[in-house]
Amino acid sequence: MAKIKGAIVVDTERCKGCNLCVVACPTDVIALNKLVNGKGFNPAFPENHGACIACMSCSLVCPDMCITVYRYKPQKETV
Amino acid sequence: MEEIKLMKGNEAFAEAVIREGVDAYFGYPITPQSEVIEYLMLEEPYKRTGMVVLQAESEIGAIHMVYGAAGAGKKAVTSSSSPGISLKQEGISYMAGSELPCVMLNVVRGGPGLGTIQPSQADYFQTVKGGGHGDYKLIVLAPASVQEMADFVEDGFKMAFKYRTPVMLLSDGLIGQMMEKVQLKPQKARLSNEEIREKYGSWATIGHKPEERTIITSLELKSERQEKHNHKLQAKYREIEKKEVRLEKFNCENADYLLVAYGSSARICQKTIQLGKEKGINIGLIRPITLWPFPSDEINKAADKVKGVLSVELSAGQMVDDVRLAVNGKVPVEHYGRFGGMIHSPDEVLEALEKNFIK
Amino acid sequence: MSENITPEEIIKKGTLVFEKTKLMTDAHLSYCPGCGHGVAHRITMEVLEEMGVGDQAIGIAPVGCSVLAYDFMNIDMQQAAHGRAPAVATGIKRLYPEKYVFTYQGDGDLAAIGTNETIHACNRGENIVIIFVNNGIYGMTGGQMAPTTLEGMVSSTSPYGRDLGMTGHPIKITEMLAMLPGVCYATRHAVHKPGLVRKTKKAIKKAFENQRDKKGTSIIEIVSNCNSGWKMTPVKSNEWLEENMLPVFPLGDIKG
Ligand SMILES: Cc1ncc(C[n+]2csc(CCOP(=O)(O)OP(=O)(O)O)c2C)c(N)n1
Ligand code: SF4
Ligand code: SF4
Ligand code: SF4
Numbered sequence: 001m002a003k004i005k006g007a008i009v010v011d012t013e014r015c016k017g018c019n020l021c022v023v024a025c026p027t028d029v030i031a032l033n034k035l036v037n038g039k040g041f042n043p044a045f046p047e048n049h050g051a052c053i054a055c056m057s058c059s060l061v062c063p064d065m066c067i068t069v070y071r072y073k074p075q076k077e078t079v
Numbered sequence: 080m081e082e083i084k085l086m087k088g089n090e091a092f093a094e095a096v097i098r099e100g101v102d103a104y105f106g107y108p109i110t111p112q113s114e115v116i117e118y119l120m121l122e123e124p125y126k127r128t129g130m131v132v133l134q135a136e137s138e139i140g141a142i143h144m145v146y147g148a149a150g151a152g153k154k155a156v157t158s159s160s161s162p163g164i165s166l167k168q169e170g171i172s173y174m175a176g177s178e179l180p181c182v183m184l185n186v187v188r189g190g191p192g193l194g195t196i197q198p199s200q201a202d203y204f205q206t207v208k209g210g211g212h213g214d215y216k217l218i219v220l221a222p223a224s225v226q227e228m229a230d231f232v233e234d235g236f237k238m239a240f241k242y243r244t245p246v247m248l249l250s251d252g253l254i255g256q257m258m259e260k261v262q263l264k265p266q267k268a269r270l271s272n273e274e275i276r277e278k279y280g281s282w283a284t285i286g287h288k289p290e291e292r293t294i295i296t297s298l299e300l301k302s303e304r305q306e307k308h309n310h311k312l313q314a315k316y317r318e319i320e321k322k323e324v325r326l327e328k329f330n331c332e333n334a335d336y337l338l339v340a341y342g343s344s345a346r347i348c349q350k351t352i353q354l355g356k357e358k359g360i361n362i363g364l365i366r367p368i369t370l371w372p373f374p375s376d377e378i379n380k381a382a383d384k385v386k387g388v389l390s391v392e393l394s395a396g397q398m399v400d401d402v403r404l405a406v407n408g409k410v411p412v413e414h415y416g417r418f419g420g421m422i423h424s425p426d427e428v429l430e431a432l433e434k435n436f437i438k
Numbered sequence: 439m440s441e442n443i444t445p446e447e448i449i450k451k452g453t454l455v456f457e458k459t460k461l462m463t464d465a466h467l468s469y470c471p472g473c474g475h476g477v478a479h480r481i482t483m484e485v486l487e488e489m490g491v492g493d494q495a496i497g498i499a500p501v502g503c504s505v506l507a508y509d510f511m512n513i514d515m516q517q518a519a520h521g522r523a524p525a526v527a528t529g530i531k532r533l534y535p536e537k538y539v540f541t542y543q544g545d546g547d548l549a550a551i552g553t554n555e556t557i558h559a560c561n562r563g564e565n566i567v568i569i570f571v572n573n574g575i576y577g578m579t580g581g582q583m584a585p586t587t588l589e590g591m592v593s594s595t596s597p598y599g600r601d602l603g604m605t606g607h608p609i610k611i612t613e614m615l616a617m618l619p620g621v622c623y624a625t626r627h628a629v630h631k632p633g634l635v636r637k638t639k640k641a642i643k644k645a646f647e648n649q650r651d652k653k654g655t656s657i658i659e660i661v662s663n664c665n666s667g668w669k670m671t672p673v674k675s676n677e678w679l680e681e682n683m684l685p686v687f688p689l690g691d692i693k694g
Binding site: 147 | 460461463492493494495496498505506508512513514515516517518519522525526527528529530532533534537554555557558
């Protein structure tokens with residue numbers, strides 16, 4: 001069975017760079033950007049996006065509702 | 080159905096609250112007004128009209144229950160006496176700030192501190208000048224009879240909802256405890272939730288979709304916006320001052336001296352007018368019915384025709400400040416009153432008037 | 439080929455599994471980075487959305503960091519005086535028994551200034567939900583000692599650490615409230631890890647279901663961080679919470 005794949009979208013302007021999503025991600029997808037956002041925070045971004053498994057850990061712990069998660073089941077495509 | 084009954088002032092208030100179609104009463108026992116909640120518990124208005132009656136854990140609890148109910152567009156009432164009213168000040172200030180309507184009753188007793196349980200008018204400053212924190216005003220009605228203890232419930236709610244502001248009935252142990260004949264109005268129906276949605280749904284928290292949602296708050300972190308909100312409140316208060324002043328005049332036509340007194344003290348002063356007549360002293364009386372807005376203009380006009388004005392209160396002299404402002408130096412203004420639970424007699428008032436202005 | 443699908447394609451073709459609930463406004467939260475209030479707000483609103491009762495809910499946020507909750511929770515809200523939310527909730531719920539009424543209180547609010555209102559609302563078994571965020575400190579006013587501050591914990595009013603002899607013990611108010619017959623459900627949770635967030639949300643859902651079924655008062659304590667007040671980074675504060683708060687405030691159901 002093909003593995004579930006995921007992708008996230010970070011609302012960079014909402015992000016406060018708290019790092020909680022980085023710590024929560026089991027597959028080390030997320031990192032903080034060196035460039036700051038409009039509020040002066042280093043926002044999260046999916047540095048290692050291909051590793052995302054759509055587990056939602058990041059979005060669950062994000063206090064600022066910055067992260068949207070998408071899930072994709074590869075086998076669907078092959079049907 | 081209208082009804083004539085012999086009742087205590089506190090009971091008449093409670094019965095009028097039911098008949099007004101009030102949705103909830105929240106209170107905490109304290110002498111001399113415990114009859115209000117006792118009467119309501121005995122009457123079981125939840126069976127008559129569906130009205131909620133709840134004995135709260137404290138006066139603080141009670142006033143904040145009123146806040147919640149009023150914020151949801153309901154007609155809510157609380158009552159207490161002086162020490163309890165002190166505790167309610169936080170909630171009263173929040174209600175004024177959040178522009179919430181309610182009717183409250185203070186059956187004043189002697190203070191400061193625990194004081195006495197006897198009648199007093201020493202809570203005038205607290206009620207009329209603020210009491211709680213911030214720039215706000217309460218509409219204050221001062222009943223002088225058992226009949227008015229009942230009637231002012233309806234009058235109070237009309238103004239409370241018209242202006243979205245809390246209204247206080249400032250009574251005292253005398254009016255609260257005495258028995259008189261009272262004509263009770265027919266039962267009004269309570270508003271249904273649908274009617275409340277229609278009338279007050281634009282501001283009341285009754286459950287809305289996000290696009291229409293309502294918020295009850297007195298918080299404003301930005302000073303400019305807080306100032307704007309205060310201006311709005313002040314504009315409302317100026318309108319109330321223009322439209323809602325109420326007073327009663329006795330024998331003012333050709334009076335040489337003027338008494339100003341409210342509530343039970345005004346009843347005593349009516350007798351003083353008669354005693355004066357017997358002695359050839361022509362005395363008039365102005366009874367402010369609204370202590371705020373205060374009948375300053377009428378008192379100012381009346382001062383033109385008299386030699387002196389005596390403010391007669393069951394306190395060390397509180398309303399006299401407002402009388403002095405109203406008279407504005409035209410003639411001497413003095414205060415007389417017994418306090419701490421003592422009640423002046425009509426003779427004592429006459430004697431004080433003579434001592435101040437005649438002898 | 440499917441193994442090599444790009445994130446952009448996943449976003450286009452995949453299913454959306456998580457986004458901000460519509461019952462949170464688009465306003466950016468005023469809380470400090472990493473503060474647990476945000477998660478607690480969100481999952482409360484998610485529950486109301488999932489139950490389809492957002493337009494029948496009335497929330498009460500008293501004074502505390504979450505006093506501005508009404509800017510973020512996209513439902514009817516009343517702001518209450520410090521500590522008085524349970525009384526305000528009583529006033530609403532008694533008149534609208536069919537609505538979903540909840541308070542959202544901090545530890546200073548619920549366990550100090552509002553203890554009286556809280557205990558008596560619970561004792562009357564008011565059919566409401568109490569969301570109680572315990573961060574062991576007064577966040578809003580700048581990190582003073584709270585009734586839940588731990589022994590030896592430094593705050594701006596216990597600069598040498600909380601001295602139990604002087605100021606008493608961290609109060610376990612949820613355990614106290616659980617003793618009251620009016621309380622049908624008392625439980626303690628946390629939101630600093632994904633699994634814990636899921637559990638807390640489940641508890642909140644159960645609480646609102648209790649309200650729907652008229653079972654009495656439900657109280658959900660959420661042990662949370664206050665990284666500003668604790669003067670730690672968000673990640674560090676969550677570790678500190680695990681090591682120090684949870685032994686004193688253990689997670690799990692206390693009643694119901
Ligand atoms: C009557 C009153 N006293 C004090 C305050 C100041 N005050 C505001 S919030 C707060 C403490 C809040 O702490 P908590 O309830 O734990 O919430 P947090 O801010 O930590 O989320 C205090 C003391 C107030 N607003 N009103
Ligand atoms: S969804 Fe899971 S795997 Fe993907 S970024 Fe978030 S935490 Fe990491
Ligand atoms: S948890 Fe949210 S706010 Fe914090 S860094 Fe990640 S995306 Fe930004
Ligand atoms: S002060 Fe503490 S509780 Fe308040 S928002 Fe900041 S971290 Fe959260």
